[in-house]
Amino acid sequence: MRLQKMLLKTNNLKFTISLCLMLCITAMADLRAQEIIPDEKPEIKQDSTEIDPTKIKAEGVAAVVGEFIILESDLNREIAQLEAQGADLEGVTRCELFGRLLEQKLYAHQAIQDSVMVNELYIQSLVEQQIQGILAQTNGDMEGMLKFYKKDSEEALREEMFEINKNGYLAKEMQDKVISEIEITPEEVRTFFNDIPKDERPTFGTELKIAQIVVIPEVTQQAKQAVIDKLNGFKKDVEENGSSFTTKVLFYTDDAASKPNGGLYTLNRKRPRMVKEFRDVAFSLQEGEISEPFETDFGYHIILLEKIRGQEYDVRHILLRPELTADAVQKAKDEIEKVRKMIVDGEVSFAEAAREFSDEEETKFEGGQLMNPVTQDFNFELTKMEPELYAQIQNLKDNEVSEIFQDEDRINRLKFKILTVTDRIDDHEADFARDYLKIKELALQDKQIKAIEKWQEQTIIDTYIKVNGEYRDCEFQSNWLKNQ
Numbered sequence: 001m002r003l004q005k006m007l008l009k010t011n012n013l014k015f016t017i018s019l020c021l022m023l024c025i026t027a028m029a030d031l032r033a034q035e036i037i038p039d040e041k042p043e044i045k046q047d048s049t050e051i052d053p054t055k056i057k058a059e060g061v062a063a064v065v066g067e068f069i070i071l072e073s074d075l076n077r078e079i080a081q082l083e084a085q086g087a088d089l090e091g092v093t094r095c096e097l098f099g100r101l102l103e104q105k106l107y108a109h110q111a112i113q114d115s116v117m118v119n120e121l122y123i124q125s126l127v128e129q130q131i132q133g134i135l136a137q138t139n140g141d142m143e144g145m146l147k148f149y150k151k152d153s154e155e156a157l158r159e160e161m162f163e164i165n166k167n168g169y170l171a172k173e174m175q176d177k178v179i180s181e182i183e184i185t186p187e188e189v190r191t192f193f194n195d196i197p198k199d200e201r202p203t204f205g206t207e208l209k210i211a212q213i214v215v216i217p218e219v220t221q222q223a224k225q226a227v228i229d230k231l232n233g234f235k236k237d238v239e240e241n242g243s244s245f246t247t248k249v250l251f252y253t254d255d256a257a258s259k260p261n262g263g264l265y266t267l268n269r270k271r272p273r274m275v276k277e278f279r280d281v282a283f284s285l286q287e288g289e290i291s292e293p294f295e296t297d298f299g300y301h302i303i304l305l306e307k308i309r310g311q312e313y314d315v316r317h318i319l320l321r322p323e324l325t326a327d328a329v330q331k332a333k334d335e336i337e338k339v340r341k342m343i344v345d346g347e348v349s350f351a352e353a354a355r356e357f358s359d360e361e362e363t364k365f366e367g368g369q370l371m372n373p374v375t376q377d378f379n380f381e382l383t384k385m386e387p388e389l390y391a392q393i394q395n396l397k398d399n400e401v402s403e404i405f406q407d408e409d410r411i412n413r414l415k416f417k418i419l420t421v422t423d424r425i426d427d428h429e430a431d432f433a434r435d436y437l438k439i440k441e442l443a444l445q446d447k448q449i450k451a452i453e454k455w456q457e458q459t460i461i462d463t464y465i466k467v468n469g470e471y472r473d474c475e476f477q478s479n480w481l482k483n484q
Helices: 002-029 072-084 094-113 120-137 142-148 154-179 186-194 221-241 245-252 276-283 326-344 350-357 387-393 436-462 469-473
Strands: 061-065 068-071 207-215 264-268 294-296 299-309 312-320 379-381 405-407 415-425 465-467
Touching: 061 072, 061 094, 061 469, 068 072, 068 094, 072 094, 094 154, 094 436, 094 465, 120 142, 120 154, 120 264, 142 154, 154 436, 186 436, 207 326, 207 350, 207 387, 221 245, 221 299, 221 312, 245 312, 264 276, 276 294, 276 299, 276 312, 326 350, 326 415, 350 415, 387 415
Parallel strands: none
Antiparallel strands: 061 068, 061 465, 207 379, 207 415, 264 312, 294 299, 299 312, 405 415
16 A cells, blocks of 8 residues: 555646646647637736735635735636547646645746746747747737737737746746755665565566667768858858848748747856757857857857856857768668668677677667667666567567568767667566666655645745635645634
8 A cells, every 4th residue: 555655646746847837837838739828818917026915815816825816717718728639637626726826826836936047038039939839830810829828919928928927937937946956875675675574566567678779870971061052151141141040940940849939049157058069159158149150960050149147048040960961861761771680690799790780889889789768777677668679669579570670869860770678577566776767766755745735835934825605615635724
């Protein structure tokens, strides 16, 4: 029973953290989804420090948490949004969802009290991406969008979207702050495992160890020089002819993530973002200066430094990726076909071939072994494997080599790979030595849960909270009612 309760709490922790964010930002953060639920919330500023909870008219107000209010309509709207997003709410009661909403407001309120900094430019850029995403689905119909969301102006819509996203940002930052410094020792992991009765120890599903060999088509020097020349042309056109850097981003950049935002990123000297080469160039510029073309793993860039605000640098960039020639693609395909034949014919082992021929630096020196990004080991649980990877290995027998797959990633627009299953572990009861990393993760989550429970218990006591109406009859796990 102890493990079952712990696992339930672990799931609740994940649900709380993810749902708290969804409850705050789903209404706007994912407006590019197919189904969108109208916003029926009245125009009430929810993070104003001027709110006096004792003077709020009770009608329509379901709860007050510190400086935030929750309206009667909020829960229905958020449930509809979650359902539209495909969230599984089976077995989840309205009281539980309302409790999660209270938690989210508590986090956001405490973040304000703790002076958690908000990157307003980042929030604005997020709002801009969301609006552009909506317009892309509605053929640019701003009037229709305002009517759908019952707003009188684009400014009013942007303001509400900004507040929703900011509150979600605050909640996430506060949640991270509560558990960020929690660590667990090997002895704590051992104690946690030993305290689980043997008949309650978890069973882990079938796990596979997977290796791959990757061959990437080589980019020619001519292709590299072509994009350098093109970027130099952009730089000259902006500097000498007054052309718009942002317009060139929208027409030419290969960075799909920043393109809707005009190539804008905000860099902070204390919180690294982007690769080192990008940061080094950005931090070397003066306001209004455009860099020379430079290379990263993603391609070639030029950067315009728009504004320096203390430790923060607002930059726009254009990314161009050199084109691959047909000859380079065919050469890479021929090479991986040769490598596969050598392995199948027994001339070389898969691991030896990976070390000698693979272009993937992250795996080649491990004999091509893939690391599970979730568990940080080499085991992939069959039922939790990414669908694309599962489709590529599902019919493979142990040590059988797959056919050649054509793939891509954030850095490489084209690559060829072959895979093999190097080991298979059938369903088994948790073993401390074999499954240490998984057990460690469970133990850490258990410790995080206890820390959050303790933080929440104390913060509820120290915060003004008022629950109204039918929600006073809820049996909350936390002391939201405080004997009201």
